[in-house]
Amino acid sequence: xxxxxxxxxxxxxxxxxxxxxxxxxxxxxxxxxxxxxxxxxxxxxxxxxxxxxxxxxxxxxxxxxxxxxxxxxxxxxxxxxxxxxxxxxxxxxxxxxxxxxxxxxxxxxxxxxxxxxxxxxxxxxxxxxxxxxxxxxxxxxxxxxxxxxxxxxxxxxxxxxxxxxxxxxxxxxxxxxxxxxxxxxxxxxxxxxxxxxxxxxxxxxxxxxxxxxxxxxxxxxxxxxxxxxxxxxxxxxxxxxxxxxxxxxxxxxxxxxxxxxxxxx
Numbered sequence: 001x002x003x004x005x006x007x008x009x010x011x012x013x014x015x016x017x018x019x020x021x022x023x024x025x026x027x028x029x030x031x032x033x034x035x036x037x038x039x040x041x042x043x044x045x046x047x048x049x050x051x052x053x054x055x056x057x058x059x060x061x062x063x064x065x066x067x068x069x070x071x072x073x074x075x076x077x078x079x080x081x082x083x084x085x086x087x088x089x090x091x092x093x094x095x096x097x098x099x100x101x102x103x104x105x106x107x108x109x110x111x112x113x114x115x116x117x118x119x120x121x122x123x124x125x126x127x128x129x130x131x132x133x134x135x136x137x138x139x140x141x142x143x144x145x146x147x148x149x150x151x152x153x154x155x156x157x158x159x160x161x162x163x164x165x166x167x168x169x170x171x172x173x174x175x176x177x178x179x180x181x182x183x184x185x186x187x188x189x190x191x192x193x194x195x196x197x198x199x200x201x202x203x204x205x206x207x208x209x210x211x212x213x214x215x216x217x218x219x220x221x222x223x224x225x226x227x228x229x230x231x232x233x234x235x236x237x238x239x240x241x242x243x244x245x246x247x248x249x250x251x252x253x254x255x256x257x258x259x260x261x262x263x264x265x
Contacts, residue, residue: 005030008040012047020150021051025172029197053196054174055147058093058125065154072161078132081161085129092126094189097219097257105255106134112251112262113213116140118182120211123147123173123190128155131162140164145171145178174201177208185211189219189258191241192234202241209265214247217260231259 009027013019018026029050033043068088075081086102089095098105110116117137121127124144131142142164144155152168159166171178174194177185187205194201206214218234231254238261242249247263254260 004040005034008034008043008047011044012051015048017056018048018051020148021055022147022149022170022172025147025174026051028172028175050197054193060091063091063150063154065150069154069157072158082132085132089126089129095126095129097221098127098130101255101257102130102133105258106130108253109215109251109260109262110135113184116183116213118184119143120178120180120182120185120209121145122177122185122187122205122209123194124155124168124186126151127186127188128158128166128168131164131166136164138163141182142166143178143180143182144168145173147172173205174198175204177205179208179210181210183211184213184215185209186215188215188217191216191237192218206241206245211265213250214263214265215260216241216263217258220255220257220259234259 005027008030009023012026012030013021013023026047029047030043033046038046068084071084071087072081075084086099089099115137118141119134119136121142121144124146128142128144136142142159144152144166145168146152146155147170149170152170155168156166159168169178173190174197187209191202191205194205198204206216216238218230218238220231242261242263245265247265249261249263251262252260253262
């Protein structure tokens with residue numbers, strides 16, 4: 001990392017809003033903006049804008065991870081534990097949109113597949129909090145990755161409380177996903193965000209996954225609640241992404257808030 005990239009990356013991450021972002025991602029974006037000939041102030045502004053689009057826009061103002069862990073650890077029974085999980089998922093826009101369909105979401109998706117013993121949750125956000133709703137094999141392996149260091153720490157503490165062998169890692173998913181082989185990879189509403197950083201990021205992600213089955217989803221509404229042809233547009237985008245890959249489509253599920261494609265790779 002050259003001195004200018006290092007200095008501007010530190011400036012990007014000096015903001016409280018971006019302090020927990022994976023430094024390699026920020027540095028890569030800084031390098032991309034410098035290559036466009038932008039001035040230093042323009043670089044910092046552009047990178048922070050991209051980080052907001054890909055992640056910051058989805059987070060609530062106060063991610064109270066320590067408090068949430070205390071509530072999870074002291075839950076009296078499974079029902080209370082799930083109630084806390086629902087509350088936590090409500091603090092991230094992506095999982096908050098899924099709460100109204102959560103009871104049917106994973107049973108319908110996993111009902112299309114043979115038993116699942118290993119999962120990769122790419123650009124996971126707080127989705128691992130939905131494990132209690134997932135009909136996985138006993139002692140399933142669950143790998144999660146995201147761009148926020150504090151979120152990853154929270155998820156690793158959370159995994160100790162649920163019946164999976166879980167591991168969360170910080171990663172720059174736009175540059176390349178984890179390579180471990182799994183039964184199922186979840187790419188939930190991630191591609192539109194990644195493609196705001198890099199038009200080819202979605203293709204690279206799909207090319208890099210090592211999974212037998214793949215669940216790719218897209219938002220059916222904007223963050224503001226508008227539909228504005230999103231289902232039609234994202235159906236066409238998925239067709240583009242899947243063309244020539246030899247995938248077998250097992251299902252297309254149109255939920256109220258999310259469009260889901262289930263494929264065998």
